[in-house]
Amino acid sequence: AALYKIDGWGAPYFSVNASGNVSVRPFGAATLAHQEIDLLKIVRKVSDPKSSGGLGLQMPLIVRLPDVLKSRLESLQSAFDLAVQSQGYKAHYQGVYPVKCNQDRFVVEDIVRFGSAFRFGLEAGSKPELLLAMSCLCKGSPDAYLICNGFKDVEYISLALFARKLSLNTVIVLEQEEELDLVINLSKKFSVRPVIGVRAKLRTKHSGHFGSTSGEKGKFGLTTTQILRVVRKLKEVDMLDCLQLLHFHIGSQIPSTSLLTDGVSEAAQIYCELVRLGAHMQVIDIGGGLGIDYDGSKSSESDISVGYSLEDYAAAVVQAVRLVCDRRCIKHPIICSESGRAIVSHHSVLIFEAVSASAYESPSITSFGLENFVEGLPVEARADYGNLSDAAIKGEYETCLFYADQLKQRCVNQFKEGSLGMEQLAAVDGVCDVVSKALGAADPVRTYHVNLSIFTSIPDFWGIGQLFPIVPIHRLDQRPSMRGILSDLTCDSDGKIDKFIGGESSLPLHELEGDGRYYLGMFLGGAYEEAIGGLHNLFGGPSVVRVSQSDGPHSFVVTRAVPGPSCSDVLRIMQHEPELMFETLKHRAEECMDGSSIAANAALASSLDRSFHNMPYLVVGASSSCSLTA
Ligand code: PLP
Structure with a gap:
């Protein structure tokens, strides 16, 4: 565990058990020993078609852990509740989940269900996101916010007004000044009184990788002058009471609470000014940015770590808003946040297999x-x-x-x-x-070939150099004797991972054993990776299982299992027609294979059929011989 710094980035959810396997504590610190879930047992259960209830799912695999999601959501809420209570803050915290972080239906539905007791809502940034958020929130708390961010056209704003008609607590946040006329005109047309927010471009700037959306030159939001024009216009059309929310977003992975305090204080001043100008302000929405400590270093100096806890974050926000509002004798607003990464990162683990390693041949002449x-x-x-x-x-x-x-x-x-x-x-x-x-000058680093596409499953590594903890999920009771880099299945020299947390250029790995399997887990990747991932070389997404804690014999139950897209599925995305392709190839085979035996022809035809139906990834080990003889 120490070699891979699991205690640093994994606590309180991931640790190593007595068998040397990574285990999950689904409820965080509140997990009892018998409730821990062994990741290797999940892999064996869902990938082996012969085990009892085995599903025969192909690798790679995403294991979703809704209990972890619930724990993260409740921890965020408790951190703010504690800060509100201990500082005598006179309003409450009411967050939303930005669905862009992971739009998976079950992730969003879980968040709405788990958060309904504390009115947790959703944030959307596009029309399809708004559609899914609207339908999910129909089952949530009636007070939960539906925050509508992003670029908007007539259709988007009409949808948001429709959401308000459905009694969803919808706020249309103006990201561009031009959106205001559309909101005014369409709300008159549909006779809906909108609730409006403005996104402010703050002067506070976050200097890390994710800070390009902040500062005066940031991509989104309204300048001070534009906000004043919005206020004036709303007043002219007698709609200033509709302006109720102030939003800003400093950027993802905010490194320190000092930067956070700076940004929140600046925004709180704008909030107070809007109150002074006559808007019926209720909510300050501090955006996302609550960071994740991917390398466990608790450092505010790096893009992949943060120097604060959930509690520190909440305390800093509540204090900054309180101090500004108290000084200006303004009623404390409801505090809303749009934390995405911090809610969903831990809940899913990507598991993939190393299928071979470059041999270090014993040199001989x-x-x-x-x-x-x-x-x-x-x-x-x-x-x-x-x-x-x-x-x-x-x-x-x-x-x-x-x-x-x-x-x-x-x-x-x-x-x-x-x-x-x-x-x-x-x-x-x-x-x-x-x-x-x-002479000890030989390169001891081997290349481990992994049954995975980095472009599909870890796009942030390829695109922005984002590092995630990667660890073998078993054999951790044996000291790894090798070091390796990971090379994926794509025919692309960028399809490799040669940078790891802790500044390492290789990963300690075990020697592959005969026909034994070697599984690696990529952790903390529940946010952004799935929707950003592409189809390079036509490798589609992994299989996905949902696993919950259970008091049965295995300590877990698989509540849902979905194989990843097949070759046919990915071909269809590129406009090919797999059924037609199959017929063409079969017809050609009939012409070409006249002389072969009927049995041999049938075997080739069924292998062609399987090629369309299986996932594009390698079929490894027992299941490969099984599928070839089936
Ligand atoms: N809100 C807005 C407006 C964003 O642009 C983003 C992402 O960049 C988020 C929320 C989520 O940020 P994070 O995942 O860092 O919490």
Whole structure:
């Protein structure tokens, strides 16, 4: 556990159990020992078609843990409740979940259900997000907010007004000044009195990677001048009472509470000014940005860590709003936040398999005979070999490496010119490997090939260099003897992971054992990865299971299992028609396979059929032989 810093980034949800496997404490610190869930047991259960109730799901796999989601949501609420209570704040906290972080139906439905006791709502940033948020909130608390952010057209605003007609507690947040005329006109047309918010462009700027949306030049929001024009216009049309919410978003992964305090205080001043100007302000919506400590370092200096806890975050927000409002004798507003990453990151684990590792062949030159090797070398190369041997006898290691390098380069050039055979080139490689290994200069890092597409499942690593903790989910009672980088299935040199938390360029890994399986987990990836992921090389998403704690024999139950998209599914996305393709290929086969036996033809046709129906990922081990003989 220490090697992978699990206690740092994983607490209180992930730890290593007595069997050396990663286990999940689904309720965080409140989890009892018998409630812990062993991740390897989940993988075995859902991937093995022969186990009792086994589902035969193909890897890779996303394990969703709704209990963890509930725990995160309740922890956020409790942190704010505590801050409100302990500081004598005179209004409450009422958050929303920005669905962009993970729009999965069950994730959003869970959040609405778990949060309904404390009026937790949703935030949408596009029309499909608004549609899903509206339908999910029909089952939520009637007071829960439906915050409508993002660029808006007539259709978006009409939908938001419709949501208000459905008695959903909808707020249309103006991100662009032009949206105001649409809101005024459409609300008159549909006779709906809207509740309006404005997104302010703060001067406070977050300097990390995610800070480009903040500051005066940020992409979204209204400047001070624009906010004043909005107020004036609303007053003119007698709708200033509709303006009730002030929103801002400093950026994701806010590194420190000092930056947070700075931003919230600035926004609280704008809030107080809007009250002074006559708006019926009720809510300050502090946006997202509550960060995740991906490497467990608790540092405010890095994009992948944060120097505060949930409690520190809530206390800083409540204090900043309270101090400004008290100074200006303004009634405390309801505090809303749009934390996404902090709510959903922990609840899902991506599990994938290392299927092979680049072999570190024991260097040897004997197979082609040393005498033949030296004899066959050109004169200069023979001199290099002689110098190399002399330096080795004298123990001059640097000189050895120099001549080994020179020998190799010379032989490669000779090979390219056609004057050296393949056997001799292989023998030269062997000599140089022996020298490097003997002098400790050989590269000990292996490449582990993983049954995964990084572009599909970890797009933030490829796109923005975001690091996530990656750990073998078993064999943690054995010290890993190797170091490796991970290389995926795509035909793309960017499809590899060679940076890991802690600034490491390789990961401690175990040696792959015969036909044993080796499973790795990527943790804290529940936010953003699924919707951003692409279809590079037509690898679709992983299989997904939902797993809840249970008091039965296994300590867990699989409540839902969905295989990942098949080859047909991904082909269809690119406008191909798999049924037609199958018929074309079958027809061609009938023409070409006249001479083969009926049985052989049938076997080939059924393997073609399987190719369309299986996922694009490798079918590994037992299940591959099983599917081929089926
Ligand atoms: N709200 C808005 C307006 C955003 O742009 C974002 C994401 O960048 C969020 C909320 C969610 O942020 P986070 O996931 O960092 O909490």
